[in-house]
Amino acid sequence: MYIITNQLRENGFSVNRLDQIIKRNNNKRKFNTLEYFCIYIIMEDIQLKVENNIYDVKAGNIVFVGPHKNVEFGNIHGYDTFLIVFSSSFYERSIKDSLFLNSQLFFNYNSDIFIAPFINIEQMRVVFMERMENFRLKDKSLYVSAAHNAIERLILDAFLHIPTEEVKKDIKFDYLYCVNKFKVILQRDYKKAKKVSHYASELNITPRKLTEMTEYVLGKSAKHVIIEKLISESKKMLTYTNFTISQIAYELGFSDEGNFTNFFKKHTEKNPSEMR
Template sequence: MYIITDQLKDIGFSVNRLDHIIKRNNNKKKLNTLEFYCICIILKDIRMSVENVPYTIESSNMVFIGPQKTVEFDTANGHDALIITFSSSFYERSVKDSLFLNSKLFFNDNSDIFTAPLINQEEMRIVFMDRMESFRKKDRSLYISAAHNAIEKLILDAFLYIPTQEVRKDVKFDYLYCVNRFKIILQRDYKTSKKVSHYASELNITPRKLTEMTEYILGKTAKHVIIEKLIHESKKLLSYSNYTISQIAYELGFSDEGNFTNFFKKHTQKNPSEMRNN
């Protein structure tokens, strides 16, 4: 998400105040989650955008953000937020942990973020700032264990806000893991690679196997997932940017404006210009 600290490189976990992160990044407020998972503990009302979509998050909320997301903070003063950052290798110790990381919290089909109320703001501030520092100074293994447990508490609290019908207990975890890896790679490569074969190759599986997995987990083919991603990004650029349609076509990796327009119209039954005028 930012210039990776020695601690994040070493153990795959860090927690920092937002203003410290921005200062370390030469006052840049636009960051990227890279391969990491992030939980933002919002301590004061804050404005932010994720993948160019703006959000206003009220105090005493948690924001869950998955890997390969561009995040920009409009406001970042003092104690606005704590940013908890961790890798999958740091957190995953069991099948249950895999379920948490590959859940709607970090891979929400309807939004690039998932928000949930923070049960006790002051307690979490103490846990992640004061207690964590005490554990860090005392013993490395205790620090790692305390960090894992604290993250799990936040995730469990947020899980209460995922509709029961969406928490699938019979899911194949290898499929779930692979599909979410596909979505991470798609987030990284959608502008340059639009074929299922590219993503299957990145995952070391066949295109047919990838489609089997996406159909099982998402109820749609891998090709359809790619198309949905391109349409989603197209609509965001049309709604939230000042780019011309030609510039949007270039930004999304289409050969020209006509090619992009034909693609967009085929899958939405509308011209890009119609979306812009709405």
């Protein structure tokens, strides 16, 4: 999925037909959503296998899939299934956006996916997909803005199909707000601060409380979130730069190459040199 990855790296999101993605994936139908959020616009009957659970989805539905899910598409042409893939950093511009991303749409307690119907297939094809392509061809900034608005529209429409009491029960505004702020601060400080206590202090809460919040919202401890960020950035630098391992260790704030190598090997079971 090299081309898709480039689109995501450049814009923070991508919109593609399923058949195009399968072709770029060497005709394989198995994918992992990685850290991305996915919305599948289904305009043909399709079978999905997500985390080894099979779902038969009829045309006229939208499927919401959260990060780090294994997905396999059934044997269809894929001309009429569209995949919208985007990062949290692309979508989150406000607390409201964070609430949407951390809602039952993408983190459903009862299922690995959330399915919501839409009314008119042709309207979805023309108004949404063709309109998006027109924005892409006209201007990049307009395309990005239109993509955000289109994703929000799909999310809002899907919320109509979640019972009101479930929406209220699912959302802890203070937790989501703090976790969102934590991720922003982590993006700023991950090279110099690797302890939970630093980020908790920035948020004026205890390390224990921060971990409670990240476990509720993300399903992982604050320490795990920090480690994942460091490993992710390490892999990027090892793969896409010509820096020596010593230089990468310095860039990421480790005391020396040995310290960085031990950290990387502990959490990936590989030496940094194996990534080159």
